[in-house]
Amino acid sequence: MGRFVGVGLIGHGFMGRAHSLAWRNITLFTDSPLTPVLKAVAGRSEDALRGFAARFGFERYYTDYRLMIKDPGIDIIDNVTPNYMHAEPTIEAMEAGKHVIVEKPMAMNSREAYEMVRVAERTGVINMVAHNYRFVPAIVLARQLIGSGSLGRIYHFRALYLQQSLANPEAPMTWRLRREYAGYGTIADLGSHVIDLARYLIGEVISVNGTLYTFNRFRVNQATGVREEVNVDEGFTAILRFENGAFGLIEASKLATGHYNSLIIEVNGSEGSIRFDLERINELEVHLAKDGELSGFRRILVTQRTHPYLRFWWPPGHVLGWEHTFTHEVYHFLTRLAEGKDVAPEAANFRDGLRVMRIIEAIAESSERGTWVSVTD
Ligand SMILES: NC(=O)c1ccc[n+]([C@@H]2O[C@H](COP(=O)([O-])OP(=O)(O)OC[C@H]3O[C@@H](n4cnc5c(N)ncnc54)[C@H](O)[C@@H]3O)[C@@H](O)[C@H]2O)c1
Incomplete structure (x- = not known):
């Protein structure tokens, strides 16, 4: 100790x-x-x-x-x-x-x-x-594959973060649906995760073109019984340009019936691809062109001792859950604190958080103006 x-x-x-x-x-x-x-x-x-x-x-x-x-x-x-x-x-x-x-x-x-x-x-x-999604072992492995060049030149980043929590028009008002408590809506809540992962896996986002939307304009505050205005977005879609030339397509919605908490990511490069689905948190699908006639998406169960953070847990195949990401994240913070070093690039520091906020604001501006918007520093 x-x-x-x-x-x-x-x-x-x-x-x-x-x-x-x-x-x-x-x-x-x-x-x-x-x-x-x-x-x-x-x-x-x-x-x-x-x-x-x-x-x-x-x-x-x-x-x-x-x-x-x-x-x-x-x-x-x-x-x-x-x-x-x-x-x-x-x-x-x-x-x-x-x-x-x-x-x-x-x-x-x-x-x-x-x-x-x-x-x-x-x-x-x-x-x-x-x-915390930076600390899913399969996501860390995906970053290692991209960083080592195993996927070649990166062409595409695609990510969907889908929930159904607002699909019912009778779902109540919460602090997340009011600008004065939340800042932005689903783009801040779920979108911030997707934007952070785009930067973590692929690199800096330099311009965006997107749309924010709200279908259900009023919801009842359960504490007061009063119908209040939803003054933030319920979802958004955007296309991204990365500094390294890659293109991204991202979406987050709380109107996606049938989805409880789906975070789906795909990256395509000249030499291969990866696919991830949070509902199968222990798995990473990998396709490598070099495998020739045996190439195609195959499922890696990310539970080997040598996989990121797995050394702390159970024998291979004894799967982890969503809650483990928080332990990995806090472990990383404590390790860096002991060394007196910044938590980046493995974790998001405040500069990363600021950049995510700037990208959210650029997508909101793009939605209002109907054009591409450059992300400023
Ligand atoms: N990383 C993730 O996966 C993830 C998931 C859910 C929420 N979040 C984020 O976590 C934050 C909290 O969300 P949550 O779902 O835990 O919310 P919550 O409503 O469940 O809990 C908020 C807590 O803050 C307290 N609080 C509120 N106003 C306060 C005040 N003025 N002074 C002191 N305490 C106050 C409340 O009493 C409550 O204990 C949000 O920023 C949310 O975006 C992150």
């Missing part, structure tokens, strides 16, 4: 549970140079916090996240709140000298994200945006 580092979590909803499980797994499964200690969790409801802290093993809780940031026993602030709460607490944490993890999308807009980058670079703290 390495040096102890105190962790403070802001937010204890869906991602609060996923990240807490990851922090706990570090000591149980990995060879992390640092040992995380779950010091405190912050939120608004004392009852909910008490239960959450007891369940996940946090030493204490705060109903005011500002007091938690001042806690000298805490080295890392892990911010898993809704998007409107990403910038301010994270900036305060960095100013207090804490290392920071923030959930995706990094911020409400690129202005906030830029401010976060500036503070991160001035204070020198380790910073990461929690783009």
